[in-house]
Amino acid sequence: MSGSDTSTQSQRELWTRVRARLKTAVGEDVFTSWFARLELEELVEDLVHLSAPTRFLCSWVQSNYADRIVEAFRNDVPEAARLQVTMRVNGQARPRLAPAPEAAAETPALQPAAAPSPSPAPAAPRLVRDNSKGDALSGSAIDPRMTFENFVAGTANEMAFGVARQIAHAAINDTVTFNPVYVHSTVGLGKSHLLNAIAHAVSQADPSKNIVYLTADHFMYHFISAVQRQSALGFKEWLRRVDLLLIDDMQFLQGKSATEFGHTLGTLLTGAKQVVVAGDAPPRDLEMLDERVRSRLSGGLVVPITAFDIELRRAIVQRRADQVNARFGMQFPAAVIDYISRAVISHGRDLDGAVNRLVAANQLTGELITVPLAEKTLADLIRTRDAKRIRIEDILKIVSRHFKVPRNELLSARRSRDVVRPRQIAMYLAKALTSRSLPEIGRRFGGRDHTTVLHSVRKVEQLIKDDLELGQEIELLKRMLEE
Known part of the structure; x- marks a missing residue:
């Protein structure tokens, strides 16, 4: 059997039936959390190829639900025996991966999703890891496009850029400079780069350097899987052998994984191993970490990246336009570059997206790249970014101050009414005013489940309907956050 043997229509029908079986087997909540965003890509011989939108979801489903999914397919496809989950990029699934080698019995076979394969960037290693002892553990994928040469520096990020280059130079020469280093900013300003x-x-x-780059969700996945497979000691030993540890998206680290990170951080610093961490808030605001870990991060070098000024935005757009010109021979007039730089004020990803949209509009319609085309093509991007970007951290501060409840109690397990109601309101505001998903909001509120967040949102919505005074109070909080 191959993907070509099954029509698109019949494949959709098959996937609909399999999804129904899975929902019946695992229940609505589990299905929504882990299966709802999966898509069937193809069936090749005995292999079921699914795709998911995030690396963590790929890894989690592959590790925890492969047998159940394959079994659900066997009712219609008796020969189904294996599952491969790859990550979707821009709506398209990555190619199927080569089968993972068998891991040693004492080591969990943890395989990350494939790295992006941009063109025309040169090929790069899919991951950076220590293979000296045949470990199956591995780091997150390194993006070959994110190099120092491709980084556009300006006033907002020049300190972070300089520190990063110094760290790399020192690591190459077996020395350690600032340690640990913590880089923080809002989304899309270049931390991951x-x-x-x-x-x-x-x-x-x-x-030969043993370098490990891990996103926080990958760190949690490795740790949880190691504990489940009784290989936690092997996981700890793997991390403690590194020469350079880089942890991204620190704000998503929760629970026992955060405690394990604290132990790992202490061990690496004692051994003079370089640690670099990135997150969306200063160390003091990382409530999921205990005070000692926050203190150690704060005691290193803390480097903020601030909002881009117009000069840096223009430099980013110019660099991207030059790349487009070199690849397609497509000219971006200075007036268009200036318009994008002034109109798109959020972050670097939106600036890249603005250029990509204009390239697509030109190729699809044949219209010249002009300011009127930019105004028409980028209207929704500009409109959605005009409003102030509100962070969950902003909401916690406002709610804490307004209701006179300490911020740490909003994130605690306390169930007294004077804490529960403000906490529910804060979750409601996070859902209403940010783009964060329910699971993300739950993680930022002390590691709560997404169903707890949903209950809080619905509870506050009902309270607003029943209590006019409370509704006005919440509208006041919204205005305070949006000012």
Whole structure:
């Protein structure tokens, strides 16, 4: 059997039946959490190929639900025997991966999703890891496009850029500079780019270096899987052998994984091993970490990246336009570059997205790239970004101050009414005013389940309907956050 043997229509019908079986087998909540965003890509011989939108979901489903999914397929496809889950990028699934080698019995076979394969960037190692003892453990994928050469520096990020280059230079020469280093900013300002660039520069200069780059969700996945498979000691030993550890998206680290990170951090610093961490808030605001870990991060070098000024935005757009010109021979007039720089004020990803949209509009319609085309093509992007970007951290501060409840109690397990109601309101505001998903909000509120967040949102919505005074109070909080 192959993907070509099954029509698109019949494949959709098959996937609909399998999804129904899975929902019946695991229940509505589990299905929504782990299966709802999966898509069937193809069936090849005995292999079922699914795709998911995130690396963590790929890894979690592959590790925890492979047998159940394959069994659900066997009712219609008796020969189904294996599952492969790859990550979707821009709505398209990555190619199927080569089968993972059998791991040693005492080591969990933890395989990350494949790295992006952009064109025309040169090929790069899919992951950076220590293979000296045949470990199946591995780091997150390194993006070959995120190098120092491709980073656009300006006033907002020049300190972070300089520190990152210094770290890479020191690591290549077996020395340690500032340690630990913590880089923080809101989304899309280049934290991940710098961490990838450090890993890329060091691994290119000295392939023997044991470098591990992990996103927080990958760190949690490895740790949880190791505990489930009774291999936690092997996981700890793997991390403690590194020369350079880079942890991204620190704000998503929760629960026992955060405690394990604290132990790992202490061990690596004692052994003079370089640690670089990135997150969306300063160390003091990382409530999921205990005070000692926050203190150690604060005691290193803390480097903020601030909002981009117009000069940096223009430099980013110009760099992207030059790349488009080199690849497609497509000219971006200075007036268009200036318009994008002034109109798109959020972050670097939106600036890249604005250029990509204009390229697509030109190729699809044949219209010249002009300011009127930019105004028409980017209207929704500009409109959605005009409002102030509200962070969950902003909501916690406002709610804490307004209701006179300490911030740490909003994130605690306390169930007294004077804490529960403000906490529910804060979760409601997080859902209403940010783009965070329910699971993300739950993680930021002390590691709560997404169903707890949903209950809080619905509870506050009902309270607003029943209590006019409370509704006005919540509208006041919204205005305070949006000012």
